Amino acid sequence: MKDRSKLRGRDVVATSVVGLRSRRGRTVLTALGIAIGIASMVAVVGISSSSKAALLAQLDSLGTNLLQVEAATGGLSIEPLPIDAEPMIRRIDTVQDASAVIDTGFEVRRNAYDDTLVGINALGVTPEFFETLQVTTTAGRPLEEGMRSLPVVVLGEVAAVRLGIHDLEGGPTINVEGHNFAVIGILDALPLNPDLSRKVLIGDEAAVAMLAVAPNPTSVYVRIDPDLVAETRPLLAPTANPGRPAKVKVSRPSDLLEARAEVDQNLQNLLLALGGVALLVGGVGIANVMVISVLERRGEIGLRRALGATRGHIRSQFVLEAALLSGLGGVLGVLLGSGITTVYARRQDWVVDLPPTALLAGVGAALAIGMFAGLYPAAKAARLDPALAVSGGTG
Amino acid sequence: MSTATESSLSSVPPNPGAAVLELQDVHRTYPGSPPVEALVGVDLRVEAGEMLAVVGPSGSGKSTLLNIMGTLDRPTRGTLLIEGTDTSKLNDRRLSGLRSARLGFVFQSFHLIETLSALDNVATGLLYRGATGRTRRKMAEVALERVGLGDRLHARPTKLSGGQRQRVAIARAIVAEPSLILADEPTGNLDTATGEGIVELLQRLNADGSTIVVITHDPDLAERLPRRVEVRDGAVLDGTVFDGTVLGGGVR
Numbered sequence: 001m002k003d004r005s006k007l008r009g010r011d012v013v014a015t016s017v018v019g020l021r022s023r024r025g026r027t028v029l030t031a032l033g034i035a036i037g038i039a040s041m042v043a044v045v046g047i048s049s050s051s052k053a054a055l056l057a058q059l060d061s062l063g064t065n066l067l068q069v070e071a072a073t074g075g076l077s078i079e080p081l082p083i084d085a086e087p088m089i090r091r092i093d094t095v096q097d098a099s100a101v102i103d104t105g106f107e108v109r110r111n112a113y114d115d116t117l118v119g120i121n122a123l124g125v126t127p128e129f130f131e132t133l134q135v136t137t138t139a140g141r142p143l144e145e146g147m148r149s150l151p152v153v154v155l156g157e158v159a160a161v162r163l164g165i166h167d168l169e170g171g172p173t174i175n176v177e178g179h180n181f182a183v184i185g186i187l188d189a190l191p192l193n194p195d196l197s198r199k200v201l202i203g204d205e206a207a208v209a210m211l212a213v214a215p216n217p218t219s220v221y222v223r224i225d226p227d228l229v230a231e232t233r234p235l236l237a238p239t240a241n242p243g244r245p246a247k248v249k250v251s252r253p254s255d256l257l258e259a260r261a262e263v264d265q266n267l268q269n270l271l272l273a274l275g276g277v278a279l280l281v282g283g284v285g286i287a288n289v290m291v292i293s294v295l296e297r298r299g300e301i302g303l304r305r306a307l308g309a310t311r312g313h314i315r316s317q318f319v320l321e322a323a324l325l326s327g328l329g330g331v332l333g334v335l336l337g338s339g340i341t342t343v344y345a346r347r348q349d350w351v352v353d354l355p356p357t358a359l360l361a362g363v364g365a366a367l368a369i370g371m372f373a374g375l376y377p378a379a380k381a382a383r384l385d386p387a388l389a390v391s392g393g394t395g
Numbered sequence: 396m397s398t399a400t401e402s403s404l405s406s407v408p409p410n411p412g413a414a415v416l417e418l419q420d421v422h423r424t425y426p427g428s429p430p431v432e433a434l435v436g437v438d439l440r441v442e443a444g445e446m447l448a449v450v451g452p453s454g455s456g457k458s459t460l461l462n463i464m465g466t467l468d469r470p471t472r473g474t475l476l477i478e479g480t481d482t483s484k485l486n487d488r489r490l491s492g493l494r495s496a497r498l499g500f501v502f503q504s505f506h507l508i509e510t511l512s513a514l515d516n517v518a519t520g521l522l523y524r525g526a527t528g529r530t531r532r533k534m535a536e537v538a539l540e541r542v543g544l545g546d547r548l549h550a551r552p553t554k555l556s557g558g559q560r561q562r563v564a565i566a567r568a569i570v571a572e573p574s575l576i577l578a579d580e581p582t583g584n585l586d587t588a589t590g591e592g593i594v595e596l597l598q599r600l601n602a603d604g605s606t607i608v609v610i611t612h613d614p615d616l617a618e619r620l621p622r623r624v625e626v627r628d629g630a631v632l633d634g635t636v637f638d639g640t641v642l643g644g645g646v647r
């Protein structure tokens with residue numbers, strides 16, 4: 001028998017499009033659910049990849065070859081580093097620079113008569129400190145050789161703000177334990193070592209002589225050959241304190257930044273989960289709307305069956321309608337998500353990084369969700385009794 | 396009227412005298428409590444080129460009969476032959492194929508798709524034949540011209556009168572050149588004058604060779620058709636009346 005029903009592929013699509021176009025308002029509203037889900041996913045991926053790219057670029061410029069060697073806290077007592085920890089570390093071949101600092105533990109006041117403490121400690125440093133940390137001053141100048149025993153001080157960026165000193169006009173001073181120190185400079189930001197921005201830096205000799213602190217360094221900052229960081233790192237603790245290497249803690253400040261990026265990862269996962277929920281809800285919404293659509297369109301379904309549509313034709317029409325509906329949401333979502341990413345990244349001064357695979361995956365996921373959501377309503381449509389459907393009867 | 400029948404018989408039928416459709420002892424019982432016996436042993440033959448009216452009171456089983464003739468429904472018992480093919484042996488796909496090629500439907504409620512133009516509505520009559528869009532539209536235009544709507548090709552159904560809508564539906568039913576056109580109360584939603592026009596159109600199509608079965612409970616309409624079949628309580632009362640004689644309605 002040659003009487004075969006046949007529906008061309010392009011006509012399957014055209015038929016589904018007709019179905020969607022005839023209910024425009026509903027189509028757009030339904031697609032919106034998926035759009036929001038896909039948009040949040042795309043935005044999360046886009047923003048995180050833009051931020052990662054920006055972070056990597058930042059880390060590259062700051063250098064990941066700076067390590068901090070310090071006396072380990074923990075246990076009952078702190079075992080101070082030996083006095084010659086810095087020269088010993090300098091002796092390692094791969095060490096480019098090293099600089100000891102002494103945390104005096106004393107807090108700074110604006111002047112001898114002001115009892116307000118602002119949570120700013122004084123640190124004893126050598127002039128090498130500025131080279132090792134590769135930091136410059138925004139006002140004045142750093143400590144120089146010959147100033148190590150003078151009552152002069154360089155303020156960290158945050159410390160300067162807290163102390164209310166914005167420039168060197170009028171020769172500002174600060175007070176530590178009754179001693180006045182003349183401010184000779186204010187430091188630039190230290191993205192890798194934000195803790196140092198909350199310190200004021202005095203000469204190591206001044207710290208020992210005027211404030212009577214032990215000359216043992218509390219930390220040594222070490223700059224290492226960038227290609228040999230991993231190899232050098234294990235040598236630092238035994239070199240700094242050969243007697244008690246376990247009492248030495250070695251850390252890499254850039255790891256902290258990376259760790260902060262990891263914290264962002266948690267937020268990202270949360271946002272991705274929210275996007276997932278939006279997609280799930282969107283998918284259920286599509287299934288819902290399609291079920292309603294099938295009920296409303298019994299007459300049309302009956303007509304198509306009378307015109308020769310097979311159950312398969314009806315099923316593919318509705319599955320495809322659901323997929324297109326969702327796919328439309330996917331396209332909207334990708335556009336929206338890309339827009340959000342672009343605006344956000346621009347604000348942060350990042351380069352916009354939108355992975356093309358993520359964009360394709362967004363549309364693909366939407367199509368798949370729609371197809372899946374359409375399966376049940378389409379099966380319902382295909383199962384309709386044609387005689388009942390044309391008569392517009394129920395049951 | 397008999398002239399129309401003769402002219403159609405002389406013009407087209409591929410297999411003169413062969414039954415386009417044949418029902419043999421067809422029963423249809425709708426399940427339920429109690430079950431409804433909508434058809435109880437119907438025998439009916441429709442020959443190529445015929446035009447017949449199926450009449451009967453509401454609930455007598457006319458629509459059930461038409462749905463079974465159109466393979467939209469299957470008999471609970473008995474046989475339906477379409478151009479010699481036993482439809483009880485066909486699966487859903489084959490039946491769909493049969494409908495797409497050999498049957499045309501006209502419904503009381505038109506069943507037009509509102510977002511499509513008259514032309515595109517008629518073209519859906521060929522959609523499941525696998526014809527290209529171009530061919531479909533070309534044939535749809537011809538069909539619309541045949542029903543007198545050659546000037547309203549691009550109008551949406553909402554812009555058309557009831558009679559025009561039914562003409563579009565009729566054009567859709569004939570566009571694939573089916574062997575049999577089944578119309579269930581085609582004038583049911585139309586006023587008398589408009590319904591008149593539809594009947595005349597169907598008669599003209601029949602004169603041009605189409606085989607047509609019209610369900611109606613309008614006796615005036617039925618009387619104008621060359622053959623009437625009356626259904627009462629699921630049974631065909633009197634198989635065939637070829638003249639204008641009113642059927643004995645009191646038999647019960």
Ligand SMILES: Nc1ncnc2c1ncn2[C@@H]1O[C@H](COP(=O)(O)OP(=O)(O)OP(=O)(O)O)[C@@H](O)[C@H]1O
Nearest residue numbers: 425431433451452453454455456457458459460612
């Ligand atoms: N799907 C169904 N389920 C159960 N009973 C049905 C169904 N369809 C029709 N019936 C019953 O079958 C009988 C015949 O119905 P049918 O629709 O064929 O009558 P009809 O002659 O077309 O009536 P009308 O002139 O009102 O259209 C009626 O008693 C009706 O209630």
Ligand SMILES: [Mg+2]
Nearest residue numbers: 457458459579
């Ligand atoms: Mg009826």
